[in-house]
Amino acid sequence: MMGISVTIQAEIFDAGDLVNQFTRDMPEAGAVATFTGLVRSKPEQPIKALILEHHPTMAQKQIERFAQEAVDKFDLLAIQVVHRFGEMKVGEPIVQVMAASSHRQAAFDGANYVMDWLKTDAPFWKKEVGADGAHWVEARDKDEAAKNKWTK
Amino acid sequence: MIIRYFAWIRERLNRDEQQLELPDNVKTVQDVLNHLRAIDEDFAFVLPPETVFRAALDDELVELDTPLGSAKELSIFPPMTGG
Numbered sequence: 001m002m003g004i005s006v007t008i009q010a011e012i013f014d015a016g017d018l019v020n021q022f023t024r025d026m027p028e029a030g031a032v033a034t035f036t037g038l039v040r041s042k043p044e045q046p047i048k049a050l051i052l053e054h055h056p057t058m059a060q061k062q063i064e065r066f067a068q069e070a071v072d073k074f075d076l077l078a079i080q081v082v083h084r085f086g087e088m089k090v091g092e093p094i095v096q097v098m099a100a101s102s103h104r105q106a107a108f109d110g111a112n113y114v115m116d117w118l119k120t121d122a123p124f125w126k127k128e129v130g131a132d133g134a135h136w137v138e139a140r141d142k143d144e145a146a147k148n149k150w151t152k
Numbered sequence: 153m154i155i156r157y158f159a160w161i162r163e164r165l166n167r168d169e170q171q172l173e174l175p176d177n178v179k180t181v182q183d184v185l186n187h188l189r190a191i192d193e194d195f196a197f198v199l200p201p202e203t204v205f206r207a208a209l210d211d212e213l214v215e216l217d218t219p220l221g222s223a224k225e226l227s228i229f230p231p232m233t234g235g
Contacts, residue, residue, distance in 0.1 A: 053159055055156075062211075062213075095235050123208070123229060139230070
């Protein structure tokens with residue numbers, strides 16, 4: 001695959017299958033960095049499920065924008081983002097970003113850049129379902145700081 | 153204008169969206185919020201002025217002092233927690 005691809009879907013995906021498809025027919029690629037975000041449960045506060053709400057049209061546009069910025073900024077060969085919404089179980093993948101480039105640093109930076117912006121500026125909201133009911137996850141200042149390390 | 157709500161704001165207002173006729177003196181995102189607080193008790197209760205939230209006009213993130221321009225849709229939501 002070449003260029004930019006952004007998919008927002010409810011269906012679960014196979015992290016390995018995605019990266020194998022992504023790197024097919026990309027002879028110039030010397031490096032692919034893959035980030036996969038998973039639904040996690042903390043021992044002190046276990047959850048049964050995660051529900052992700054989103055703003056469909058805006059999410060698509062925002063992620064496409066970050067992907068395009070990453071391609072331009074780091075001279076990537078290709079980037080693909082898959083982000084899920086709806087209900088998911090602990091251990092399931094939520095998001096995957098794959099960045100391909102000639103050399104490794106651009107691939108790492110490209111995936112990192114998209115994730116940092118996606119965390120704070122793509123319209124998704126997490127709700128954790130635990131034994132005592134469901135609650136909305138609060139935004140973290142750390143995520144805002146991570147995004148602000150990148151100059152546009 | 154259509155106002156759309158997401159996450160806990162949507163739940164606490166008990167509505168996904170609403171259609172709103174805006175008076176001429178409502179020119180910015182902040183003006184819409186003030187207008188809604190004035191005409192709607194539930195809105196004033198759920199979104200008092202100190203609430204931390206973000207807004208988008210026709211799918212573009214904006215600051216509260218942004219003019220509405222020709223936007224058809226205003227989305228109001230909590231800080232985002234995706235990824």
